[in-house]
Amino acid sequence: MTPLKNIRNFSIVAHIDHGKSTLADRLIQMTGSLEEREMKEQVLDAMDIERERGITIKANTVRLEYNAADGEHYVLNLIDTPGHVDFAYEVSRSLRACEGSLLVVDASQGVEAQTLANVYQALDADHEIVVVLNKVDLPAAEPDRIREQVEEVIGLDASDAVLISAKTGLGVDQVLEAIVKRLPPPKEGDAQKPLKAMLVDSWYDAYLGVIVLVRVIDGVLRKGQQIRMMGTDARYPVDRVGVITPKMVITDELGPGEIGFITASIKEVADTRVGDTITEDKRPTPEMLPGFKPAQPVVFCGLFPVDAADFEALRAAMGRLRLNDASFSFEMETSAALGFGFRCGFLGLLHLEIIQERLEREFDLDLIATAPSVVYRLAMTDGTVKELHNPADMPDVVKIAAIEEPWIRATIMTPDDYLGAILKLCQERRGVQADLSYVGKRAMATYDLPLNEVVFDFYDRLKSISKGYASFDYQLTDYKEGDLVKMSILVNDEPVDALSMLVHRQAAEKRGRAMCEKLKELIPKHMFKIPIQAAIGGKVIARETISALRKDVTAKCYGGDVTRKRKLLEKQKEGKKRMRQFGKVEIPQAAFIEALKMGDG
Ligand SMILES: Nc1nc2c(ncn2[C@@H]2O[C@H](COP(=O)(O)OP(=O)(O)OP(=O)(O)O)[C@@H](O)[C@H]2O)c(=O)[nH]1
Numbered sequence: 001m002t003p004l005k006n007i008r009n010f011s012i013v014a015h016i017d018h019g020k021s022t023l024a025d026r027l028i029q030m031t032g033s034l035e036e037r038e039m040k041e042q043v044l045d046a047m048d049i050e051r052e053r054g055i056t057i058k059a060n061t062v063r064l065e066y067n068a069a070d071g072e073h074y075v076l077n078l079i080d081t082p083g084h085v086d087f088a089y090e091v092s093r094s095l096r097a098c099e100g101s102l103l104v105v106d107a108s109q110g111v112e113a114q115t116l117a118n119v120y121q122a123l124d125a126d127h128e129i130v131v132v133l134n135k136v137d138l139p140a141a142e143p144d145r146i147r148e149q150v151e152e153v154i155g156l157d158a159s160d161a162v163l164i165s166a167k168t169g170l171g172v173d174q175v176l177e178a179i180v181k182r183l184p185p186p187k188e189g190d191a192q193k194p195l196k197a198m199l200v201d202s203w204y205d206a207y208l209g210v211i212v213l214v215r216v217i218d219g220v221l222r223k224g225q226q227i228r229m230m231g232t233d234a235r236y237p238v239d240r241v242g243v244i245t246p247k248m249v250i251t252d253e254l255g256p257g258e259i260g261f262i263t264a265s266i267k268e269v270a271d272t273r274v275g276d277t278i279t280e281d282k283r284p285t286p287e288m289l290p291g292f293k294p295a296q297p298v299v300f301c302g303l304f305p306v307d308a309a310d311f312e313a314l315r316a317a318m319g320r321l322r323l324n325d326a327s328f329s330f331e332m333e334t335s336a337a338l339g340f341g342f343r344c345g346f347l348g349l350l351h352l353e354i355i356q357e358r359l360e361r362e363f364d365l366d367l368i369a370t371a372p373s374v375v376y377r378l379a380m381t382d383g384t385v386k387e388l389h390n391p392a393d394m395p396d397v398v399k400i401a402a403i404e405e406p407w408i409r410a411t412i413m414t415p416d417d418y419l420g421a422i423l424k425l426c427q428e429r430r431g432v433q434a435d436l437s438y439v440g441k442r443a444m445a446t447y448d449l450p451l452n453e454v455v456f457d458f459y460d461r462l463k464s465i466s467k468g469y470a471s472f473d474y475q476l477t478d479y480k481e482g483d484l485v486k487m488s489i490l491v492n493d494e495p496v497d498a499l500s501m502l503v504h505r506q507a508a509e510k511r512g513r514a515m516c517e518k519l520k521e522l523i524p525k526h527m528f529k530i531p532i533q534a535a536i537g538g539k540v541i542a543r544e545t546i547s548a549l550r551k552d553v554t555a556k557c558y559g560g561d562v563t564r565k566r567k568l569l570e571k572q573k574e575g576k577k578r579m580r581q582f583g584k585v586e587i588p589q590a591a592f593i594e595a596l597k598m599g600d601g
Pocket residue numbers: 014015016017018019020021022023083134135136137138164165166167168
């Protein structure tokens with residue numbers, strides 16, 4: 001067991017692309033030679049490429065062995081935090097497993113929206129912070145200016161910031177010294193007390209099952225112990241205890257202050273909750289760690305296979321993804337327009353995009369996603385409160401007293417040139433400005449926005465308006481009552497459930513009109529006239545008509561050329577596969593996809 005004073009547990013916080021992974025790799029590389037000499041324990045069976053990849057994706061958490069300039073030997077545990085805003089809750093949990101952070105800022109870019117969001121979380125977790133200015137090898141690097149910026153904007157003392165190039169390795173040795181000298185060891189920890197450990201992370205491994213990353217606070221974790229997860233009240237015998245170096249190495253035990261992994265025949269990641277307290281079943285700790293709550297999905301959408309025959313494959317693929325991501329949820333849904341599919345819940349928009357992309361790329365599925373919807377709270381006239389995940393399930397309006405929607409606080413940083421257009425975008429999306437200031441040459445706008453307005457391509461629009469230079473971060477704040485209505489789309493007088501959505505009353509007409517216009521372009525002509533309408537309740541607010549097709553496609557073949565006629569019919573049939581029969585109307589898949597990408601610009 002390593003004495004507390006020789007342990008440092010830390011994480012790296014940074015804006016995306018500022019060099020977090022490159023620095024982590026350097027730290028592993030620079031301390032690696034030592035690890036091979038000193039680690040006598042048994043390394044788990046040879047890993048195949050997939051497993052190695054799985055580990056680097058999920059657990060950039062690693063134990064480094066370091067001989068410092070003061071002659072002492074230290075164990076440094078680097079805990080990875082998910083880099084994305086959607087995973088803010090998980091970030092805050094993993095930060096609580098350590099005492100300090102390296103704040104990495106790109107010396108050519110400066111402070112960005114996620115730099116701020118992440119460093120505030122680290123400060124919330126009472127972290128000591130070492131400022132690291134990276135990429136000083138770049139000609140555009142301005143470490144002095146960025147140092148001042150960090151002091152001004154974040155209020156951290158950056159006079160002793162470490163200047164490095166994670167790419168060339170320059171200055172990285174100073175980072176190791178700073179970790180040992182400037183970050184504190186774990187505060188508490190008593191090996192004699194009952195076991196108290198925090199569940200930091202978990203992931204599924206095809207060979208070992210669920211692997212749980214833990215931070216021991218008190219007591220000792222050993223193989224063979226019967227442990228209890230206090231949040232879920234589940235009990236498991238511990239099969240293996242070990243550390244990640246980044247190979248998985250079996251050890252005898254984990255003592256106070258240490259970070260490592262256990263396996264315990266846990267079947268699903270869903271059985272483990274990040275932030276839960278792990279204790280010994282026969283001698284439990286009286287104190288559970290504070291603030292345990294499972295991450296709640298905030299954005300929902302329907303995912304449907306383009307080819308109905310892929311339904312089972314989609315179910316299996318989602319099951320596989322869920323093994324490793326308990327925050328992603330799905331249940332079966334049927335839509336008159338899209339057939340069988342799933343209603344899925346996500347932590348945020350990017351989480352949705354990641355999952356959709358993985359399903360399409362890794363599992364080779366073609367999917368249609370319905371309009372993303374946030375979770376609305378419906379105050380019913382009978383006094384009950386209902387959650388609404390799918391606009392198609394909206395109860396009769398006369399039974400609803402009020403609709404509440406979630407709001408976010410967004411921080412946007414942008415070069416001055418794009419500020420005007422960005423403010424206009426926020427304004428159009430019902431944003432309320434909370435603050436506007438400058439960080440060097442960059443403007444920082446803080447807005448309160450309804451999440452409902454952000455799920456419709458806000459991020460894409462922000463990126464395109466600012467040519468990719470704006471950065472964005474948000475957190476959920478609270479629910480507020482909104483003047484919201486359900487807008488239905490009717491094609492040939494039949495409502496198309498997959499296209500219905502909740503919108504703000506004032507935006508309804510504009511959205512409805514845009515949607516009808518788009519569908520008019522996208523739905524091919526039929527033998528009859530097709531009205532397309534947007535309606536609120538029984539009231540039509542927008543309307544377009546697709547005129548009737550006059551000629552039969554085969555008419556021009558004059559009955560003579562049989563092969564040509566057959567070819568045409570075959571072509572038509574092929575086209576049909578990508579259509580959905582809707583009443584008497586066939587709607588092509590592309591129409592759904594395009595209509596749902598409802599830009600208003
Ligand atoms: N010139 C230079 N490039 C660097 C340096 N450190 C990182 N980079 C480059 O910057 C890019 C982003 O680095 P990453 O380490 O992937 O950044 P990250 O913060 O981990 O980004 P995500 O993993 O996407 O969150 C890569 O192309 C790196 O090669 C550096 O010191 N100098």
